[in-house]
Amino acid sequence: LSEKTSSSRRKPLRPAAASAGRPHARPSTIKDVARAAGVSAGTVSRVTSNNPTVQPHVRAQVLAAIKRLGYRPNAIAQSMRTAETKLIGCLVADLSNPLYSAIFKSAEAVLAAAGYTLLIASTEDNIEREVQLVEAFARRRVDGLMGVMSTETDPRLLQALEEANIPLLLMEREIDLNADGIATDHIGGMRQATDHLIALGHRRIALITGPITTRSGRDRVAGYRAAHEAASLAIDETLLRCESLATTFAFTETQRLLSMAAPPTAIIAGGNLMLAGVLRALNLLGRAVPRDVSVLSSGETELAELAAPPVTVIRWDLAAFGREAASLMLSRLQNPDGEPRKMVIPCELILRKSCAPPAK
Amino acid sequence: LSEKTSSSRRKPLRPAAASAGRPHARPSTIKDVARAAGVSAGTVSRVTSNNPTVQPHVRAQVLAAIKRLGYRPNAIAQSMRTAETKLIGCLVADLSNPLYSAIFKSAEAVLAAAGYTLLIASTEDNIEREVQLVEAFARRRVDGLMGVMSTETDPRLLQALEEANIPLLLMEREIDLNADGIATDHIGGMRQATDHLIALGHRRIALITGPITTRSGRDRVAGYRAAHEAASLAIDETLLRCESLATTFAFTETQRLLSMAAPPTAIIAGGNLMLAGVLRALNLLGRAVPRDVSVLSSGETELAELAAPPVTVIRWDLAAFGREAASLMLSRLQNPDGEPRKMVIPCELILRKSCAPPAK
DNA sequence: CTGTTAGCGCATTCAG
DNA sequence: CTGAATGCGCTAACAG
Numbered sequence: 001l002s003e004k005t006s007s008s009r010r011k012p013l014r015p016a017a018a019s020a021g022r023p024h025a026r027p028s029t030i031k032d033v034a035r036a037a038g039v040s041a042g043t044v045s046r047v048t049s050n051n052p053t054v055q056p057h058v059r060a061q062v063l064a065a066i067k068r069l070g071y072r073p074n075a076i077a078q079s080m081r082t083a084e085t086k087l088i089g090c091l092v093a094d095l096s097n098p099l100y101s102a103i104f105k106s107a108e109a110v111l112a113a114a115g116y117t118l119l120i121a122s123t124e125d126n127i128e129r130e131v132q133l134v135e136a137f138a139r140r141r142v143d144g145l146m147g148v149m150s151t152e153t154d155p156r157l158l159q160a161l162e163e164a165n166i167p168l169l170l171m172e173r174e175i176d177l178n179a180d181g182i183a184t185d186h187i188g189g190m191r192q193a194t195d196h197l198i199a200l201g202h203r204r205i206a207l208i209t210g211p212i213t214t215r216s217g218r219d220r221v222a223g224y225r226a227a228h229e230a231a232s233l234a235i236d237e238t239l240l241r242c243e244s245l246a247t248t249f250a251f252t253e254t255q256r257l258l259s260m261a262a263p264p265t266a267i268i269a270g271g272n273l274m275l276a277g278v279l280r281a282l283n284l285l286g287r288a289v290p291r292d293v294s295v296l297s298s299g300e301t302e303l304a305e306l307a308a309p310p311v312t313v314i315r316w317d318l319a320a321f322g323r324e325a326a327s328l329m330l331s332r333l334q335n336p337d338g339e340p341r342k343m344v345i346p347c348e349l350i351l352r353k354s355c356a357p358p359a360k
Numbered sequence: 361l362s363e364k365t366s367s368s369r370r371k372p373l374r375p376a377a378a379s380a381g382r383p384h385a386r387p388s389t390i391k392d393v394a395r396a397a398g399v400s401a402g403t404v405s406r407v408t409s410n411n412p413t414v415q416p417h418v419r420a421q422v423l424a425a426i427k428r429l430g431y432r433p434n435a436i437a438q439s440m441r442t443a444e445t446k447l448i449g450c451l452v453a454d455l456s457n458p459l460y461s462a463i464f465k466s467a468e469a470v471l472a473a474a475g476y477t478l479l480i481a482s483t484e485d486n487i488e489r490e491v492q493l494v495e496a497f498a499r500r501r502v503d504g505l506m507g508v509m510s511t512e513t514d515p516r517l518l519q520a521l522e523e524a525n526i527p528l529l530l531m532e533r534e535i536d537l538n539a540d541g542i543a544t545d546h547i548g549g550m551r552q553a554t555d556h557l558i559a560l561g562h563r564r565i566a567l568i569t570g571p572i573t574t575r576s577g578r579d580r581v582a583g584y585r586a587a588h589e590a591a592s593l594a595i596d597e598t599l600l601r602c603e604s605l606a607t608t609f610a611f612t613e614t615q616r617l618l619s620m621a622a623p624p625t626a627i628i629a630g631g632n633l634m635l636a637g638v639l640r641a642l643n644l645l646g647r648a649v650p651r652d653v654s655v656l657s658s659g660e661t662e663l664a665e666l667a668a669p670p671v672t673v674i675r676w677d678l679a680a681f682g683r684e685a686a687s688l689m690l691s692r693l694q695n696p697d698g699e700p701r702k703m704v705i706p707c708e709l710i711l712r713k714s715c716a717p718p719a720k
Numbered sequence: 721c722t723g724t725t726a727g728c729g730c731a732t733t734c735a736g
Numbered sequence: 737c738t739g740a741a742t743g744c745g746c747t748a749a750c751a752g
Contacts, residue, residue: 025525027501027525029744029745029746030745030746030747031745031746039722039723040722040723040724041723041724041745041746041747042722042723042724042725042747042748043721043722043723045746045747045748046721046722046747049747053721053722054721054722055721055722058721058722070523072495072498072499073499073745073746074499074501074744074745074746075499075500075501076436076439076440076445076500076501076744076745076746077440077728077744077745077746077747078745078746078747079436079728079746080436080437080440080727080728080729080730080744080745080746080747081727081728081745081746081747081748082728082746082747083728085436087479094465095461095464095465095468096458096461096462096465097461098456098458098461101455101456101457101458101461102456104455105454105455105456105482108455108480108481108482109482109484112481117479117481117496117500118479118480118481119477119478119479119480120468120478120479120480121468121472121477121478122465122468122469124469135432136477138432139432139433139434139435140435140436140477141387141434141435141436163430165385165387276662276665276666279666280666283666301662302636302661302663303662303663303666305636306636306639306640306643306663306667307666307667307668308667308668389728389729389730390729390730390731391729391730399738399739400738400739400740401729401730401731401739401740402730402731402732402738402739402740402741403737403738403739404730405730405731405732406731406737406738408730409731413737413738414737414738415737415738418737418738433729433730434728434729434730436728436729436730437728437729437730437731437744438729438730438731439730439744440728440729440730440731440743440744440745440746441729441730441731441732441743441744442730442731442744443744
C-alpha cells in the first residue's frame, strides 16, 4: 500500500464540467472544446491556428465553444509539438541598472509584437550563476539567447554557451562564437569626450571604467588613447583605472586620484553608474566642479542632467539599442544559418557645465 | 560546383569537444541516453530526478552517458507531464523605472534559488496590452503571476485576471480578487513627510502624485490628509494634483502650481520619477530650493541624494520588497489554498537640505 | 473539408 | 530495483 504522500497529485475527478467557476478548475483542453462543439480535436486546432479550410458554420460553432469554455491553447503542449517556445532568454549583469532595463524594455516591445516573451535573469556579474542560467535556459529550450555577459574569456561560460547551441546575441561583448553582436560605439564616444577635454586644455585626464577584458572597457580606453595620440600627448598610465563599473569603485578611485602628487584636472566616469561615485567623492573632498576638476560621464542619466552643475555626458539611444537588438534576434530566428551580423549604436557628446579649462 | 551559399554555415572552429559536433544537432533525449547507457528511459528519469532507488553502478553508467551526450532534460516535456512550469509571470508598468527593476531583481534572486524563472513584460500602463499579457501568461501556464497593474478597476483586466485563475500577487495595488498583496506604507511615509513640512511652518503644501484609483496614489493622499487633520489644518484641494506618476506631469504641474495666485511653499513629488520633473520646472522658473520652495520626494534615488541641495525623501527597502514578494509567492505556490496574505513595507523619512521653513 | 492517427519528451504507474 | 506501458495537450500527415 503506497504511503507516498509526496506525490499526491490531485486528479481532476470531475468529468469535465462545462463551467469553470470553481477555484482550481482544470483548464479546458482542446478535447473538451471538440466535444462541446461536436467536432474533432483536429478541427479545433485548425480553427485556433486560423487554417482557412474550415467551414464557416463549423468555425463559428467551435469559436462559440472556445468562448464558453474559456479555452486557451496550452503553449507548453504547442511547444512540445512544434519545438518552438517563443521564449527569448535574457541575461543581464544588473537589471536595476537603468541602462540595461531601458534596453530590455524596448527590446521587449519589439519581440512581444512578434509573439516572443522574455525570460529575464540578473546575473550580478557572477559567472557561475551565469553558467547555470545558460543551462537553465537551454533546458527550457528558449529560441534565442541575448544579453550582457560578465566575461568574454572564462572557458566555463564559453563552453556553456557553445553547448547550449542556441542563437546568441551578444550585447557590448565580443566573443568568438559565431554570434550576432550589438554594441555602443564607445570608441567614438570616448574619443569625442577626450578630444573635448584636450581642447579645453586638459593634459591630465583620468579615466575610470570597467576592465579591458570586456569590449566596453576596451573600447573606452581605445577611444581615450586615440584622442591622446591624435594630439601627440603622452598618457600617464596611472590615470587609467580600469577594474570595475561599480559605483563604489568610482568613489574610491576618485579619492585616490585626487590625492595623487599630480592629480588629474579632469575625470571621466566610464560607466553610467559611476558618476554618482565620482560626485560623492568630490562632495566629500569639497572639490568644486568644474573649478577644481572637470567631470564627464558615459551614459545619460537624470543625475547628470540635473546635478549642479549639469554634467557633460556621452549619450546614445538606448531605445534604439534595444530595438536593433530585437531586430537582430528576430532575423536570426528567421534565418538561423545566416552570417553573423554586427551592429553599432553611435554616440554623441552632450555639452553641459561640468567641463572647463583647467585651473592654472 | 554550386555557388548557392544560402546555407553556408560556419562550422565550429574546434571539432566540438564534448558533444555532437554538428550544428543544429538535435538535442539528445532521454531515449538517447537510455540507449547509450543500456538502460530504460525510466531509469534515466530516476537518475535525473535523484530517485535513490537506483543501483550505484547503474547510476554511474547513466551519468556518464548523460555527460557524453550533453543531455539536458527538456523542461517543456517535464512541464507537460507535471503540469508545472516553474515560471512566474511578471507585469511591470515600466521596467526602466529603477524602483521596479530593483524590486524584480531581488525577487528574481529568491525565486531563482527555488528553481523559478521570471517572465517579465513591460505594460507601459496600457490596459489592453496588460490584458493580452495576462492571457499570454495563462497560455504559457505560468505557475504564478505578480506585478504592478495599471488599474484596480477596469473590468477587462479584472476578468482576465479572474479567468486566468493563477495564483496572483498584487504589488502596490488592491483588487478584490482573493490575491496576495504587498505594498509600501505610503500612508505612513507621506504622513511623516507632511508632518515634517507642517512642523517647519508650511501651510500650503502641494502634492503631485498618481491617481487615487490606485492604492499608491490613494495612500499617499490619505497620509497627506491625515497629517493635516492631526494639525487641524484645512486643505486647499487645488494643491492636490493626482493624475499621473509621469515625469512630464510633475514638470507641468510644478509650473502651474507656482504660477498660482497663492502658490505652495512646499512641493511633494509623490513618485520617484517625478522629482526630475519638479526640479526641471524649478530650474526653468529660476526658483531656488529651499529658499523659494521646499521640495520633498517619495522614493530614494541617486538624483535626490546628489542634487544640489540634496533632497529629503521618503525611503523604503526595495530589496526587501522584492524578497518579501518572492516569499509570498513561494508560500502561495506551496499552499495554493491558504488564506490571502498582505504585507506592508515600512517607510522612513530621510532628512536632507531641500526643506526649510517657508519664506515670510 | 474533416476525422483519425501518431508522436513530441518525459515522469509515473504497474509488473516482474 | 528496473523495464514497459501510458498519457499530458497539441499539431500535422494522412485518409476518407
